[in-house]
Amino acid sequence: MRQHITIKDIARIAGVSTSTVSRALSNSPELSEQTRQRILEICRREGYRVNALARSLICNKTNVIGLIVPEVTNPFYAELSLGIETHARSLGYNVILCNGQNDAKVTEELFGFLISHQVDGIILASSQQDAGTMIQKLAPRLPAVLLGTPALVSGDEVNSVCIDNLAGGRLAAEHLLELGHRDIVYLGNRPNSLTHQLRLRGFTEMMEKAGIIPQVIDNPHGCSSIDIGCALSRKLFANGCSATAIFASTDSMALGVLQAADEYGISIPEDISLLGFDNIIYSALPKIELSTIDQRKQLLAEAAVDLLTRIIDSNEQDEFTHRMIRPTLVSRSSCRAPKK
Amino acid sequence: MRQHITIKDIARIAGVSTSTVSRALSNSPELSEQTRQRILEICRREGYRVNALARSLICNKTNVIGLIVPEVTNPFYAELSLGIETHARSLGYNVILCNGQNDAKVTEELFGFLISHQVDGIILASSQQDAGTMIQKLAPRLPAVLLGTPALVSGDEVNSVCIDNLAGGRLAAEHLLELGHRDIVYLGNRPNSLTHQLRLRGFTEMMEKAGIIPQVIDNPHGCSSIDIGCALSRKLFANGCSATAIFASTDSMALGVLQAADEYGISIPEDISLLGFDNIIYSALPKIELSTIDQRKQLLAEAAVDLLTRIIDSNEQDEFTHRMIRPTLVSRSSCRAPKK
DNA sequence: CTGAAAGCGCTTACAG
DNA sequence: CTGAAAGCGCTTACAG
Structure with a gap:
């Protein structure tokens, strides 16, 4: 079944050596155009396909x-x-x-x-x-x-x-501050993620300049997702949330916030503003319309x-x-x- | 730089032949447990990693x-x-x-x-x-x-x-019929897709049994996406749409319908019901809450x-x-x- | 239990 | 311009 046609077969059919076939295939200049064309035609006809494994083994390069x-x-x-x-x-x-x-x-x-x-x-x-x-x-x-x-x-x-990420965090802070927010939650910080650390640091530094200390909610999981964002927000909302704005660590997390807010009868942005990070395509959906930081x-x-x-x-x-x-x-x- | 350590190096260090190293690595039974352990230890220490290219070339299997x-x-x-x-x-x-x-x-x-x-x-x-x-x-x-x-x-x-897909189309039709819809659009049919043909056929057959002929809007593109769904719906809404329900060929298309509906001030499901196909995770989002056919x-x-x-x-x-x-x-x- | 040899499919100096 | 030979890193009958 898995009997592939090899360079040897082509050589036999063409009546040349395997070296010549190889040269024809690799566009080597030292070869008459005529034989090259003849060989390439045979390869095409026989459905020959170079064995990348063998080639890479020799060339020490796989591309x-x-x-x-x-x-x-x-x-x-x-x-x-x-x-x-x-x-x-x-x-x-x-x-x-x-x-x-x-x-x-x-x-x-x-x-x-x-x-x-x-x-x-x-x-x-x-x-x-x-x-x-x-x-x-x-x-x-x-x-x-x-x-x-x-x-x-x-x-x-x-x-x-x-x-x-530092700049991203700052951008987020600036945007919320300009809108007039003072009571703000950063939701989903992952303490074991440098990326998130920087995002948080840029955010809090800018906030502190304005004399504001945001509430930070950690995400203990190794990743961010809609479900995790939802779970964390449920806890936040269950305890009564005074914040007027939430900065979610990623867009997926923000979608989770949206879900929890819906469950608790909280309107976004009427009751609470929500800002994400990533700019995934689903953030642009109508009814979602998530403001966010674009990772480009x-x-x-x-x-x-x-x-x-x-x-x-x-x-x-x-x-x-x-x-x-x-x-x-x-x-x-x-x-x-x-x-x- | 790309100088990897090979089976030969291991053999030299262990003072055995390459055959023996190979056998140690492939858990061959014909080998004393002692030498196997000794060789494996050397491999570990030297950070040896089998060259899958060479192995596959011999075994004629890549896994x-x-x-x-x-x-x-x-x-x-x-x-x-x-x-x-x-x-x-x-x-x-x-x-x-x-x-x-x-x-x-x-x-x-x-x-x-x-x-x-x-x-x-x-x-x-x-x-x-x-x-x-x-x-x-x-x-x-x-x-x-x-x-x-x-x-x-x-x-x-x-x-x-x-x-x-035939059954999927029927399921969709049954659901909309049961809800009482009579003026229905199938949006996004791809004439060159067998999958979509079957989906459509199951849908229309069931509809015709109820004496209804749904309006079918073709999708001339080779794929389905939010953008395409949105573009097709815009045309539909611009011409004035009498339908009370839209069955979109995929969830992505349905998300596009949502977007266009939003632009035209059409409420879903108040004005028009919307049914998708696929059950992607974004269909479950609040505010989206798309009813759909699950592809499992x-x-x-x-x-x-x-x-x-x-x-x-x-x-x-x-x-x-x-x-x-x-x-x-x-x-x-x-x-x-x-x-x- | 272990090694020498052949070979997987290819490329590339080296001759001619 | 073309071919014979060596070799990439590995495995596996075949001997011993």
Whole structure:
């Protein structure tokens, strides 16, 4: 069944050596145009397809990039991975997209899988604190880029691309302050996520300048989701919530807030303003209309691929690059001035 | 830089032949437990990792399944791919997830990529009419399963797993009829999609039994999305819409209807009831609360993987299997009885 | 229980 | 311009 046709078969049919077939396929210049065409025609006719495994084994290059995301079901990562795949393809690389499932064990296995398969480099998208350390430990020597978390701050020797979360937090604070909010909740802070730490820090610093100390509600889970956002908000609302605005750590969390608010008869934005972070496509839906901080996924994706391929090509690694992208505010209708 | 440690290095360090190292790694029984442990310890210490390319080349088996989805950014496919990956992993297979981007050219390239990389089998998730033919043409001889479209009907010689779309269409019709609707629009029919044809047929057959001929609005694009749903609905609403209910061909399309309705000041479900198809997670959001037909992604995913691995193991292919999963109605609040 | 040898499908110096 | 040979990293009969 799995009997593929090989270069040997083609050589036999064409009456040439395997070397010649190989050269015809790789567009080697040292070959008469005539024989090349004749051989290529035979390949086409016989449905020949090069065995990438064998070729990569020889060339020590696969032209494959491994991409690990925490969860494809989160639209933020789905959109990000689409951007990465598209840009990588335009540069001649294929992408193997893997689902870490927010699980360190699975992620570690995926590293093993990708390395075993000799990928040329790895992009790890993560908001986990230890993502940089993971790369160092699991893929030393392999070109790698950490996407979404600034490795610079954590001191790991890895390359990274991410949004400026500090600036993002500040943007959020400015927006809510300008609208006149004073009693504000930051919902869903993940203490073990550097990304979230920075987001929070930018937010609180700006708030404190205005003499305000926001209430911070931690998210003890390793990820953010609608369900978690909903659960945390239920607790908040159950205890009676005086705040006029909630800044949710991600859009998914914000969608959860929306759900809990609905259950408690709280209107958004009439009773409470809601601001998210990420700008996933569902935030733009009517009835949702979530104001949010845009992570600019397209820019992130391209920067990560560009950086990784540059490292792969340079074949050296004695300095590390960190790129930060500036976030922007997307103002929709989930935020307004507080009631007097 | 990309100097990996090989079996030869291990052999040298351990003072044995490469054969022995290989046997230690593959848990071959013909080996003293003592040397095995000694060798494995060295491998661990040196951070040795088997080169999957070389191993697969010899074994003629990769334990990798290729999965092509039209778009990971569609939550339906994102959830489906998660189910497939999880189930495949539990059976010892890794999954290479690829993004067809709703583009025949890209999909064809992906087939080439996967076949070149010697995957053991392919799952193609698609709602395109010609998906079965594509498999036959691009991957004859390779174990493959078409997911989401019934190959049986199209007469292609491929295996398939899908929901019973005819039954799904009937379920939708029954629900709207029971609520008392008589003036109904089916929005987003894709004439070149067998899946959608069946959905429509089940729907109209049931309607016609009740003496009703629904208005059908075609979707000329090759895919369904929020934007397309919105654009089609705008046209519908702009011309004045008498219908009391809309059955959208997918949940994404339904979200687009919601958006257009909002623009035209039409309330759902007060003015018009809205029913979707798929049951993506965003349909469950408050304020959205979309009634829909559940495709039961988990069952689909598992059935596809089970079928594919069975074919891979059997190593023969002279009969083709078609599995259909029964859809269910998920009734939320976007559908109600029409105003008198 | 262990090793030498052949071979998986390919590429690339090295000759001619 | 073309071919014979070596080799990528591994596995597996075949001897011993």
